Amino acid sequence: MSESSLRLVWVYPDLLSTYGDQGNALVVERRAQQRRVPVTRVDVRSDQPVPTSGDIYLIGGGEDRPQRLAAERLRRDGGLNRAVANGAIVFSVCAGYQILGHEFVNDLGRPEPGLGLLDVVSVRGEGERCVGDVLADIDPHLNLPPLTGFENHQGVTHVGPQARPLARLRMGKGNGTGDGTEGAFNDTVFGTYMHGPVMARNPQIADLLIKLALDVNALPPVDDQWFEALRAERIAAAVQPA
Amino acid sequence: MAGNSEPLSPRAKLAVTAGKVAAGVSRAAGRGSGSVIGGKVALRFDPDLLARLARHLDVILVSATNGKTTTTRLLAEALRAGGPVVSNALGANMPAGITSALAGGSEARFGVIEVDEKYLAGVARDVAPKAIALLNLSRDQLDRAAETRMLAEKWREGLAGVEAIIIANADDPLITWAASSSPTVVWVAAGQEWKDDAWSCPSCGGVLQRPSEDWFCAECGFRRPTPTWALSGDHVIDPHGSAWPIHLQLPGRANKSNAAVSAAAAAAFGIDPKVALERMYAVQAVAGRYDVVSFQQRELRLLLAKNPAGWLETFSLIDGPPTPVILSVNARGADGTDTSWLWDVDYTRLAGHPIMVIGDRKLDLAVRLEVAGLQFRVCASLDEAVRSAPPGRIEAIANYTAFQDLRRRVGN
Numbered sequence: 217m218s219e220s221s222l223r224l225v226w227v228y229p230d231l232l233s234t235y236g237d238q239g240n241a242l243v244v245e246r247r248a249q250q251r252r253v254p255v256t257r258v259d260v261r262s263d264q265p266v267p268t269s270g271d272i273y274l275i276g277g278g279e280d281r282p283q284r285l286a287a288e289r290l291r292r293d294g295g296l297n298r299a300v301a302n303g304a305i306v307f308s309v310c311a312g313y314q315i316l317g318h319e320f321v322n323d324l325g326r327p328e329p330g331l332g333l334l335d336v337v338s339v340r341g342e343g344e345r346c347v348g349d350v351l352a353d354i355d356p357h358l359n360l361p362p363l364t365g366f367e368n369h370q371g372v373t374h375v376g377p378q379a380r381p382l383a384r385l386r387m388g389k390g391n392g393t394g395d396g397t398e399g400a401f402n403d404t405v406f407g408t409y410m411h412g413p414v415m416a417r418n419p420q421i422a423d424l425l426i427k428l429a430l431d432v433n434a435l436p437p438v439d440d441q442w443f444e445a446l447r448a449e450r451i452a453a454a455v456q457p458a
Numbered sequence: 459m460a461g462n463s464e465p466l467s468p469r470a471k472l473a474v475t476a477g478k479v480a481a482g483v484s485r486a487a488g489r490g491s492g493s494v495i496g497g498k499v500a501l502r503f504d505p506d507l508l509a510r511l512a513r514h515l516d517v518i519l520v521s522a523t524n525g526k527t528t529t530t531r532l533l534a535e536a537l538r539a540g541g542p543v544v545s546n547a548l549g550a551n552m553p554a555g556i557t558s559a560l561a562g563g564s565e566a567r568f569g570v571i572e573v574d575e576k577y578l579a580g581v582a583r584d585v586a587p588k589a590i591a592l593l594n595l596s597r598d599q600l601d602r603a604a605e606t607r608m609l610a611e612k613w614r615e616g617l618a619g620v621e622a623i624i625i626a627n628a629d630d631p632l633i634t635w636a637a638s639s640s641p642t643v644v645w646v647a648a649g650q651e652w653k654d655d656a657w658s659c660p661s662c663g664g665v666l667q668r669p670s671e672d673w674f675c676a677e678c679g680f681r682r683p684t685p686t687w688a689l690s691g692d693h694v695i696d697p698h699g700s701a702w703p704i705h706l707q708l709p710g711r712a713n714k715s716n717a718a719v720s721a722a723a724a725a726a727f728g729i730d731p732k733v734a735l736e737r738m739y740a741v742q743a744v745a746g747r748y749d750v751v752s753f754q755q756r757e758l759r760l761l762l763a764k765n766p767a768g769w770l771e772t773f774s775l776i777d778g779p780p781t782p783v784i785l786s787v788n789a790r791g792a793d794g795t796d797t798s799w800l801w802d803v804d805y806t807r808l809a810g811h812p813i814m815v816i817g818d819r820k821l822d823l824a825v826r827l828e829v830a831g832l833q834f835r836v837c838a839s840l841d842e843a844v845r846s847a848p849p850g851r852i853e854a855i856a857n858y859t860a861f862q863d864l865r866r867r868v869g870n
């Protein structure tokens with residue numbers, strides 16, 4: 217972490233911000249500020265270089281063509297890969313999750329190279345789009361409560377041996393592989409299909425990123441009454457869809 | 459081609475009658491106005507009915523993500539200066555609803571028709587309109603809507619072979635992309651408050667540069683066309699440079715923008731902008747939107763906002779603090795079942811207002827407002843929310859089905 221403040225970088229809002237995923241940046245920012253950790257947030261447009269000195273990088277979901285453009289520009293730029301090599305934390309959602317892997321299928325139906333920051337490979341699903349509330353149990357190593365989110369995608373993501381599935385599904389399609397997994401992570405890079413946005417439904421994930429970035433084991437508690445009420449409602453909705 | 463020069467065929471007449479019977483049965487059964495079911499039955503009797511009904515009219519189609527119902531009303535008022543108008547004023551904007559509305563207007567000279575975005579290209583092919591007004595395109599109903607840019611692309615392909623005069627908002631890059639393949643376009647500088655769906659060039663994917671009111675793509679040269687009409691504050695500037703005052707009962711910048719496009723469209727039908735704009739004053743509320751109703755000794759203004767662009771425009775028209783604001787959000791089928799879009803709305807604009815939240819998804823709203831650092835109160839019902847506000851004006855902003863719930867509760 218930097219000496220003065222937590223540097224939060226929101227990658228390419230002009231391309232990958234279609235599904236409210238900027239909420240993740242707002243939640244991380246808010247929860248750091250509530251712990252009196254000063255935050256500097258940088259929104260990086262796709263015609264700007266990605267800074268390499270950030271502590272936490274967030275990448276959202278987007279439509280098929282912007283996803284390809286984002287992958288092209290991130291590959292050319294190289295900043296995100298250098299930041300990860302420097303130890304930065306990255307959290308990605310949906311289209312952004314696919315971009316962090318080795319490869320995904322682009323809007324032209326062709327394989328598109330990703331950034332290779334997470335050991336996953338994504339293809340286009342054959343069946344219906346996965347749309348709806350999801351409930352899953354997060355990998356016990358992360359010591360987090362159940363994952364709740366809203367999925368809306370057609371991707372199928374295979375997790376390789378250098379990464380672990382982020383969660384085991386109770387309800388929903390997640391990675392779409394039929395093996396009951398959702399998302400993926402390694403030491404510093406995380407990916408999920410969960411919108412909602414996912415931090416609004418799971419503020420403990422925002423806290424985890426802050427802890428990793430600050431290299432601390434615990435954060436002072438904050439008032440989570442509305443987060444908890446929303447979680448309870450959405451978990452019930454996933455178990456018993458309307 | 460105005461007037462009823464060509465009578466309806468016996469088959470078309472039968473279809474219209476069958477539709478009216480079905481609509482009557484539907485009304486009697488308490489299923490709303492019956493216009494959609496009537497149209498469906500009529501189209502089953504005669505699939506070409508829409509085209510046949512429209513043949514007797516000078517038709518203008520109106521489509522957009524936001525403001526199409528209001529613009530249809532404003533434009534219908536303006537065109538009445540030139541003759542009788544038939545219009546789907548209640549917002550039944552898919553082919554069945556449109557057919558039903560047209561079947562009810564055998565004496566009309568003009569047809570002013572709101573069209574759902576997804577059906578625009580098809581309806582434009584069927585009815586051979588004289589003009590098409592295109593206002594804006596932005597994200598809406600994330601869980602099922604086609605991509606916004608893909609929609610613009612479909613419009614572009616569908617409208618390329620249509621002979622209608624296109625009246626289009628030059629300040630919206632997606633609208634410009636959709637319209638610019640058409641042979642005749644009247645560009646209107648109608649403004650665009652929401653810009654987050656048009657940062658990449660619809661043509662090549664480059665990053666759009668947006669210095670002040672202008673926009674252009676540095677990579678492929680796609681750029682804002684030079685408008686001949688413009689919204690300028692409270693005035694519409696016509697192609698001769700004359701400024702005509704806008705007087706509306708409807709509030710907000712977005713409605714001035716709708717009026718500007720309507721004035722330009724009316725001119726294509728030979729209606730003078732002065733006359734057109736004066737007539738638009740008659741429009742008071744549109745399907746309950748903007749209505750002020752008395753409820754429990756308070757004056758409740760009912761405002762519909764369905765997507766981030768709509769909420770942004772709505773925040774700019776409400777009374778300032780300390781006027782209380784009630785927010786209501788549902789996520790039923792007609793709303794889209796994904797509430798993530800709440801995070802694309804800048805709720806910090808409500809700082810200083812007492813805020814009450816209701817609706818099926820009030821907890822999503824509560825978390826959203828909490829993260830925005832706002833004070834708010836979660837209420838079980840509209841009645842409880844109203845009771846917790848002092849007597850006087852309250853602004854009530856709701857998305858689609860939540861708005862219908864509000865209207866039902868206040869008896870509007």
Ligand SMILES: [Zn+2]
Nearest residue numbers: 659662675678
């Ligand atoms: Zn371009």
